[in-house]
Amino acid sequence: MTNEFLLSVESVDTFIGQFHILENVSVNVAKGSITVLLGRNGAGKTTTLKTVIGLTPPRSGRVIFDGEEIQGKRAFNIANLGIGYVPENRAIFRALTVLENLKLAERKKGDLDRHADMIFELFPDLERLSKLKGNQLSGGQQQMLAVARALVPDNKLLLIDEPSEGLAPILIQQMMEVIRKLKEKTTILLVEQNFIMASQLAERYVIIDDGRSVHRGLMSDLVLNEELIHQYLGASIQAPTRTSEAE
């Protein structure tokens, strides 16, 4: 049944140039839940998110969001249906102030005003720093801004790519809290290498390996299945927290 899912990625194939990145990948995300994409570096998790938002459109297969086929549409059209994208590596706009970064994400006039209280409650730092340029923020603050930006318009679905990457342990805790709170009002498709964080947040998982979706199920089952974890995730659970990298 498609109806119970807010997002269904149905056996998509995605190419970047002549490279076959995704092969027959299927991911379903139920409304009001968090689904996490797991897998090694370069397995195709980020490309899966980009395929949904339309930055790397699939060559075949279907992407159904909220009952509508969206594959092949331009990225801005897809985003405007109510999908927020938080890319990896904190791709905020460095030349814009924090406030401008948030303003830019408005789809209707007044989006930011309506959600400002909620956003600044989740990220009190950003209110204080609102006049600073993006390139004056620390790595953690940039990551917070990247997430905050996706909260400005009314999004039904958030695609969040590696929110914990390069964050200090204390900030990872904070980020987890934020995502947990977000779950109450929205649906999230998460990419997360930090297995501890992923296992505490997500209800369901999909393992992507070498461009294929090889395994899926309930997170509560996966944590008990050490063999599976070892086979597909390898070393990535060995290092649950990483320290902040120097810029």
Added chain:
Amino acid sequence: MSHNNKKTLYTVIGVVAVAAIIFGLYSYAGQESFIRTVLSGLTLGSLFFLVAAGLTLIFGLMDVLNFAHGSMFMLGAYIGWQFYTNPTFIFGVLPLLLAFAAGILLVPLFKPKLVRLELSDVWQKRLPKLMYLAALIVGGIALWKFDVIGLADTAMVAAVTTSANPLAELSAQEPLLRFMWRPLLLMVSGALVAVGVSRPGDRTEITAPEPLKKRLILLIVLVILTIVFTLVRENASEAVLLMNGNLRFLLAIITATGFGFLLGALIEITMIRPLYVRSFFIVLMTLGLSYVLRELVQVLWDPLAYQMVRPPLFAQPGRANTIAEWLMNGSSTISIVGVTFPTYRLFVIALGFVMFIFVTVLMTRSRLGMVIRAGVQDPQMVEALGINVKSVFTLVFALGVALAALGGIGAAPFLPVQPGMGDQYQMQGFITVVIGGMGSYVGAFVGAIILGMARAFGDYFALKWQLSPTIAEASTVIIMIVVLLLRPQGLFGKKD
């Protein structure tokens, strides 16, 4: 030393060096020559800025080097000059262009039905080609024996025999009954192109729900405009020529700038958009385009140089002592701290500064400016936020070309209007962008003023020391080399 301290130190050294140069020039040249040369430099700098602003914005956002930018400057001058001297040509051609555009705008109306047609693969490929061929034939019939050269010549007659009354040349327009079918056929021709572009039968083509209503309104407006301009061809020219000269000049500026904007949008959509993935081809394409446009102008107006008459506000012999006096009498020169300077050049300086303020406000205060600054860094992410980046690219390209066209009409009353008039400014525009830093409009402004000053003082010293006048031209390249050696990213450029 920390990064910030270093920056402050360099800024201080820079300011001191600039102050020393200014003081040195002032004491060497004496007050009168100094002020006159500075004003000349500002005039040139204004024009350089108008060219460079577009170049730098377009390069910064899209990584496109537009080698047709000088041609846009030249076309702006021609269109403005035509409108001011004798708009018969413009009003004669306008209905045809509007009609063709209206035909093309039928695409979104056709598209959803056409892509669902049952067509074999062979016909899918064949049909668009047949449509283009048909469009060409219909377009050819529409323009059969249309005396476009004769229309263009009307302005030439008026320009060459300055004493002749341009109103006497208005009869060049065809009678309405013979003209009428031309726009009609061109609309058909445009519609045929539209069918071809819609890719009939191509089911893989995704038809995103476009805001159809907006397109429909635009189409209706275009059709109405076509009809109106078909009917008023002769009367409109007459009305424009009977107008107050200053008002006519203002309208000429608006027409040339608007023309530049539309031409820019057209070029971006039809020629540059398909080539973004192969940016080197864009260089070749724009270079080729510049030759085509120059030849086109030579066919229409012959390879001659024209002098546009200065509007009355700048034309009366005599020297005004204050700005108020100038505005009242329309004096051709004004006294600035004892130096006599042409009022029209003062106007060009003002134009440059006003446009710099306009660009600054646009970039820092408007949403479009925010989108541009963000798009320079990461257009994909801007798109993922829900912003149509393609249309922003079109808008920025159109704005850049509009600024160049504005520079062209601004220069027309004191530079000879000729097919090669833009080359010089395109070259200086590129040098300006390199000096100021790719993608920085503030850099373009500062660079333009530096170059303007270098040219003006170069000319001054060449005259004084009896050197070859090319020393002034060389000086700008020398400045570029020095800047590249000391600060390869340009004065206001950012390091990658």
